[in-house]
Amino acid sequence: MTGTPRRRPAPVRDFIVSRGISGAVSLFIVTLLVFAGTALLPGDAASALLGQNATPEALEAIRRNLGLDQPLIWRYLAWVGHAAQGDFGQSLASGRPVAEVLLPRLGNSLLLASVAAVLLLPFAIGGGIAAAIWQDSWFDRVLGFTSMLFLAMPAFLVGYILIYVLAVRLGWFPSMSVAPLFGGASAWAKILALPVISLVIIGQAHTMKLTRTAILAVLATDYVLMAEVKGISRRRIILRHALPNALSAILSISILTVAYLIVDVVVIEIVFSYPGLGKLMVDSVAYRDLTVVQACGLLFALIFIGMNFLADLLALLVNPRQRVPARGA
Amino acid sequence: MENTVLSIEGLCIDARAPILQDISLAVRAGEIFGVIGESGAGKSTLAMAMVGLLRAGCRRVAGKVTLSGQSLFDLSQPQLEQVRRRKVSYVAQSAAAAFNPFYRLGDQVTELAALELGTPAAERRKMAADLFRELQLPNPETFGARYPHQVSGGQLQRAMIAMALINNPDLIIFDEPTTALDVTTQLEVMRLIRKIVTARGCGAIYISHDLAVVAQLADRLMVLRHGKVIETGATRTLMETPQQDYTRALVANKTTTSPAVQARTAQPIIALRDFAAGYGGVSLVQDISLDLSAGHITCLVGESGSGKTTLARAIAGLVDVHGGTATFQGKPLVPRLEDRPRDARRRMQYIHQLPDLALNPRQTVREAIGRPLAFFAGVTGAAAEARLRQLMRDVELPEEFLDRYPGSLSGGQKQRICIARALAADPEVLICDEVTSALDPLVEESVIQLLLRLMQQRPLTLLFITHNLGLTRRFAHEVAVMQAGRIVEFAPAETIFAAPREAYTRTLLDATPVMERGWLEARL
Amino acid sequence: QGTPKRGGTLAIGIEGASTGDTLDPRTFNSPYWAVAAGSIFNTLVEVQGPANDLKPGLAKSWEGSNGGKTWVFDLVEGATFHNGKPVTTADVIYSLQIHNAEDSRSNSRAIAAGIAGMTADSATRLTIDLAEGNYFFPAMLSNYPLCIIPEGTTVFDGVGSGPYKISRFSPGEVLELTRHDGYFKTDAAWVDQVVILAANDPAARASAFQSGQVQIASMLDTRTAELIKAMPGKGLVTLSSSQFVGFNMRADIAPFDNADLRMAMKLAIDREDVLRRVYGGMGRIGNDTPIPPNDPLFAADIVQNSYNPEKAAELFKKSGITGPLQLHTSDAATVPAVDMAALFKEHAAKAGIEIEIIREPADGYWANVWAQAPFHATVWGARPTADMILTTAYSAASPGNDTHWGNAEFDAAIAAARVEPDEAKRKTIYAQAQALLSSDGGAIIPVFGDVVEGVAAEVEGYVPGTQPLANYRAAEQVWFA
């Protein structure tokens, strides 16, 4: 073998294919779950839509309109088919296209997640690395204890304390994070402040703990010991020998943190009335807004599966063992 | 001594319990100092201490380590690092784990040159290429561009030696550098080490648990056991006139031989014809024709990866059979384990290489041995108890061990339990896959003795897999030599050792170190 | 209070919004949409102040004749919609008619259905004929869903004639409005922008008000009111409102089709305790009718239902009903509803009646539980006239009859009151109706809690009415000091 082969390395291609297939299978099961779950919601959509004034004829008409008279399988296929083209139908509650309802909320969720991630990741990952390097030092212990504390706290507690101290007492930030039209960027910053702070506080504990574990695993390897025996300085060992190898783990952790920030923040959205996807889904479940619930569920799963895929792919790309084929070319 | 590169005086290291006690030694430039000891004796701990490093949890209680005139444990961290960079190198047991998977080999090998001298990249590539050439690595110019996972174990080990040479050290520490390699590669690495030390005139520490290897390489020897020095001296003196019982036992000419056996019966107990087996459609062993004679010991030898285990497991029904025929006592052997009748499963017992993994840590010895009794023969209660005690006596273990968990037993004891468990089924054939290779030489010998005694007591046939040709020579009735999934030679032991027919068999025999003086020199 | 000033952005936090909201006036059915309607639209007639005085809206004057059966309205001149189109009688006719359309879910459908015919005498003069006489008809037209939109609107985009027009509408989230420059009332709409925030959670509303994020907050918890008032810059307005929280027993199905059981339940709740614990003492005892004691039409002479565990136990036994009664409640029917249910359970237990409380998620409550479960919490906002609440909530034919109680005598009484011009006689008729409701009706209305609203000190011009947020028209009234 001379030199690395030019063509796209087979492991990456194989990975994309195999993970793509398994992701698709997961997604397929999710569509089944989501569809079955929402199709079983009590009181069918038609009567929910018409409320008290429902006459049998009107109900029948609406059912026909929504395709509710079709067999379940057919409805499922139609739904998946349309969804694949980005058409999630109309919101049963407001009659607007679901995509129109969803997109601004998705934007809000992404905004909140990315701002929180930008603040959270450097802090949490840096903290995790530092805690691993100075394992069992007072720094590590304090960090360990505080993160354990925050992991133990229910999210709404953090939210309420922040509202009380920063909004009610100090009046620094608005307590409700509803998007403002009048006021521009600084208003946005104020609106995002409290949910972001809560997410940073709650999320950092988890991310930091994962990072610390990942770094410790690398620091315990033979090649780090070897570098030490070679007389390489501590600093260089950490920066050049340990960190690159922990990189794939850190990348995965970061991406999964972002996924968590998009997807798993319902309680925070409720506490601050933040108009994100989670709140939309909670509200839509309450209104029996089937089409929106279906779309939300699918979107959540898609984000989650996609993020996991991305995490694994990045981990693969930074790891030469995975990226470059073994012997020969 | 003026040209002493390393001296250790009264070194004691504790973790929770003492690991090293009162170690003293001195190594001169140009000599190879051998350290021999069983697993866990403290060899690696000692090697680390030689570069002033203590593993996490370890504590130096007393003693001094002086390397190139500097007392390592008195130095500041930067000074210590400098000494490590300039004066000493270390070759680890597992090269695969000791190379950073993230960087190319060339960069890792020349990292110190870049750090210490600021050598530019182009020059470093040349340096590395020269070293690779010296170490007879393939394509020395481009070898450095590979990642660790792209080269073989033996090549990696040599790359590690190259890395050790880059800083022209006063002392190189080899910590079991050949343990993970097969005999032919081992011989090459041994030759290299000898050549380098002679050529460069540096001092070397060679650590191993294999007396034959150390005896060939080292000028002086130290025997380490349970963290204590048993004996130190010139290799020749030590080999010829050992002072301590332990050393004597190590050195002793192994006298056991195979038990006298009946002539080969016409009807083999197991017969394979054109047998092929493997995983997932790929045949890893092919064209196997082999007869196991009742009451005989058949040794299966061959280098690592040649398919020994695969073949044994195929016979046991654990690997898919792809073709050929197999008979057991004249009747066809059902390929799939699950399809075999219970009695067939009983009559053939398999003993694994690593007793640690073969015993369920959450079952007492009584449960482990008692289960086959209950399962195959339905023996329970008092009858079972009597059988259990008998089996413990058979494998020469105290009856109290019945209530112990495997965790509190030594490796040799565990392997005896595994043997007892196999015997509990009252088998006719025992398949032993390297059952002694994880054990220390003395323990290995006692287990072999046990097997031989058992064979005299009951009608047992043994298929014994090993890579230890010395053992095979003393012990086997027939030998089958495997290479690349085929049996290249199958003959009575005397024939194989006296007049090997195949070139491969000869290479294998030739590369196996023996304790005779001058063996390595003859092969340089 | 100083002189009115232009400028500023007013933020209002109020409950009752949802992601399914639309701008179709026929779907308006919550405080949030009442206030939104009051900011975007106009009705023909408005009510103002504690005495429910009728004021001109888009109609500058009106006149009833023919025993309250024929009404003539004259529209103001110069009123325009946000799109510049002038408001005409055609628009008014269209706006009222849509409530009676076939697919209408309007809570004002009954009002629209009572209209026998409408004639546009000119662009500004309109004659409305009613099927039956009703002297309260003008007041009824102040009901917020009856707001005026341009004729022919099919895509409901929120174009109205009101003081503010929509800049952004995010359902369940926020409604952002800017001043309508051509607004026909020249002494109103002082602030430049209005933001109406969906604040369904009472705690969120309270903290938004305290943190200064909103200047006006609806429905604050009475028990914590004092603590908020103590904060600098935070003013409170207390309304002796006819809004109430009650429990509905569906009189049409088992088990509450049993009158003894209904009375047993009415006697099994300790009204004094509810007033003290749920409303911090701020409110008035109710007598299971929607008419509060401070209303001039309140029937003071009829029997007051009050806590009597022994009698309740007796009636309960007599009813022959056993087993726990499931009471559905939710935050949607306000926090007091949840608390009151918990207290009710305690009180009833003393009478040997077991109540099992089912708490429903807030947001689906109105669609799925209210008016449907046999025993559930309800809340009714203040209405400008006694007739309206009695008709909407208790007449057999009304879609809003959430107790499903049908009593011909009662229906006849309120129909008679509507056409009775004599006040004293009217009062007697209403007393009779109240007696029927109180003794037989399906509603338990223990207390009329005062409504506490937060109005920041810098907000001026706020005229409290009987309905929340200055009869829902706070946005056009106030200015910043």
Next chain:
Amino acid sequence: MRNLGFLLSLAAFAVLILAALLAPLIAPYLPSEPVHAPYAAPGDGGLLGADSLGRDMFSRILYGLRYTLGISLTVAVLAACAGVSLAFLAAFRRGWTDILLGRLVDAIMSVPQIIFALVVLAVAGVSLTTLILTMAVLEATLFYRVIRPVAADIVAMDYVEVARLRGEGLGWYLRREILPNAAPTLIAEFGIRIAYAVLFISGLSFLGVGVQPPAADLGGLVRENALAISVGQLSPLAPAACIALITLSVNGIVDWFIHKYSIRAELG
């Protein structure tokens, strides 16, 4: 240090369990009894003050503990039984069983848990049974994900092969070979799942789909009294602190356990 933490955690957890068990004996009042003035401060209104209706906060917390702990423990036990047996089965059977279960678990886990629970509870209606079952299904997937690789490692051990060579039945493998060896991980995971379940049920109650009033678990208590927090009455923080104390003490115990048995701790 770790031992101290362990002892403190153990003590705290024991106290909490005892408090829950003995609630009727310890609590000065019934949890539903309005005995103080609404929002009475600690001191005038019992040990921890009163809630909005004047019910005794301390008594309500004691009874709330019963719900929170009872539900969490039940959920963890159910989830462990289901998740662990499926994980064992998948690790042992391999093939389609493994693939199908793995995909199903992946799919369930790719919908955020709280959303999943909300949908299911909306479909099935909120009751103690549906609540516990829903949570148990979700937790079972987490059990599965952690235990399956552990079980797979064990299945790959030679001693399992020894049993296979003998021809043992499925029951023997699962009960005698895999279970005892997976036990430390399982116990640690069990602890983690309890802590998670505590937070989960609190979250659901907070969203209004958990324990129904007037009964309240700790999360429900926080929600009920959220209003008081916003006006600076801090007594509702007591139930929240209680939730934190439970999870903290369980974590402390698990941490020690993980350390003692050198279990590779899987997070999240």
